[in-house]
Amino acid sequence: MKSVKIPSITIYRLSVYARNLAYLDKKNVEVISSEHLADICGINPAQIRKDLAYFGEFGVRGVGYYVKDLLYQLQKILRQDRQWHLGLIGVGNLGAALLQHTHFLKQGYVFVAAFEKDEQKIGKRVGNIIISDIRNLEDVTKKTGMEIGVIATGRSSAQEIVDRLVDAGIKGILNFAPIQLQVPENVFIEYVDFTIKLDVLCYRISSNERERSKLNSIFPKAGSNDKKY
Amino acid sequence: MKSVKIPSITIYRLSVYARNLAYLDKKNVEVISSEHLADICGINPAQIRKDLAYFGEFGVRGVGYYVKDLLYQLQKILRQDRQWHLGLIGVGNLGAALLQHTHFLKQGYVFVAAFEKDEQKIGKRVGNIIISDIRNLEDVTKKTGMEIGVIATGRSSAQEIVDRLVDAGIKGILNFAPIQLQVPENVFIEYVDFTIKLDVLCYRISSNERERSKLNSIFPKAGSNDKKY
Incomplete structure (x- = not known):
């Protein structure tokens, strides 16, 4: 392994991969395509390949990943192989x-x-x-x-x-x-900060609503401006 | 306010600023320099200015930020002004x-x-x-x-x-x-995921230890290789 500084976000995603692989392994899934793994993890396949490339070559072209094997490798990288x-x-x-x-x-x-x-x-x-x-x-x-x-x-x-x-x-x-x-x-x-996550969430909800009401005032829904006589 | 997509990390930091300003306000601090605010928030002053610039002009050159005023503005932006x-x-x-x-x-x-x-x-x-x-x-x-x-x-x-x-x-x-x-x-x-945070933490601790033990094997500590007769 080269001594490159691995970004925290990559470690974060490796942990997500490992968790989902552990789940698949428990369900006796032996092989998974990179597309399917990506889908379960909510991450695109190219990103998975890029993250794994920091640590070596994993996966088999045209096959995908061997669940147990990749899980084992990730647990070793993350030092999840001990308590x-x-x-x-x-x-x-x-x-x-x-x-x-x-x-x-x-x-x-x-x-x-x-x-x-x-x-x-x-x-x-x-x-x-x-x-x-x-x-x-x-x-x-x-x-x-x-x-x-x-x-x-x-x-x-x-x-x-x-x-x-x-x-x-x-x-x-x-x-x-x-x-x-x-x-x-x-x-x-x-x-770990719940309220900061809630703040981000509420900001996103509010600004989405603001955008929508702006759009609605430019393109009012049919009926909303109809005069009633 | 322009309709720019604000990065999540900026919203996250605004929330950190707001929380620390609320704390300062409770302690009756009225004005704070951008350096001091940055220090409390664990973020550099230039970043604070950059984050706030998405939303307008805040702070007074040579003075810093009025705590109550900036808090009020941030709470409005984050929609913390309601339940x-x-x-x-x-x-x-x-x-x-x-x-x-x-x-x-x-x-x-x-x-x-x-x-x-x-x-x-x-x-x-x-x-x-x-x-x-x-x-x-x-x-x-x-x-x-x-x-x-x-x-x-x-x-x-x-x-x-x-x-x-x-x-x-x-x-x-x-x-x-x-x-x-x-x-x-x-x-x-x-x-919100505690175990992923723990995974990142343990990876960081382990790889730091690996780096150190590598360094120690190249530059052994005085005494560690001394033969005892």
Whole structure:
């Protein structure tokens, strides 16, 4: 593999391919045409070929892709061929739901710890995890082999928690708190933000409606300008 | 406003600006330099100017931005100046957490309905919402004035639900189910996908480690190759 910087969007799509291939594999599909795979993934076939080309040659001309084989290769590339250990910080409604989100486990992501500052919650069990005191963050992080910190705290404490995680050696952060966070260059962060997605959605709906009402005022529908006598 | 197609990433960033301005406003900050705003948002100042330029002229040279004023303008652009009505489909752990996610409400997003196929859950209350029978999706959608469908079902039923929502007149979908969905051209969809974000994160961590271990094998650390006699 050449040492090229792979764009995040390519990694994102590889993950989509892998997920859909896993689904096909479960359904005992052995071979899939690039057109069909593209269709399921909502991506055009040329894009799939381009994304895969970063990593080598896959697929057989005139046949398509062997599902199991391509899945195996993608899982190796994405390092989905091993488990990753997550730690949750902030066990509110969302945090508790994440701890019990079965889809994580299916994809090889396992929570090994959860942390709270709320005394009422410390020591309680959610799913398979007993909630730790946030004051023991560094200790528990090391003891449990936590690799990724999942931040589900409020905005105000998120940066402090991230700084402590980074000091404890954590290299990846999945952030659900509604704030931009600072991390050193060798630490990676991804944001999950529902309300920003909703904002984008509502903007798209509104501006589409504005366009339509503009068009309607130029080309009124039959009947809409008819005078009634 | 000219009728230019605004890139999604610009809308995404406008939403980030608006959120941070709302926070500053709450802290009674009246004016902010473009550098400081950029810093808080984790975006460079030139990008902010470029994004805002789609919509007009904002900010005062040598002063920066008036927080309240820019926030008001952005909220108008993003149509955050009104409430949006959400309906949840699928009240599992994640769905229930979303119904009770206070951050939605703060941003003007209000759940008006929730749907389940599980008889045990139908009629139960979560937050302020009484769960409806999925069989009544079309009726309840119309009665409650639902505008956006939030999909938190499993993979297998998501597309059927979306088709029914589209038929009932829904124009926006926020999808948490791990599947690509088909919608007509005048319906908009945004995906929230934790595990894909985790995949990207783990890829970044692994490939960074690979790079480092490659470097270490070329330039071994002092001591690592010392022979012990």
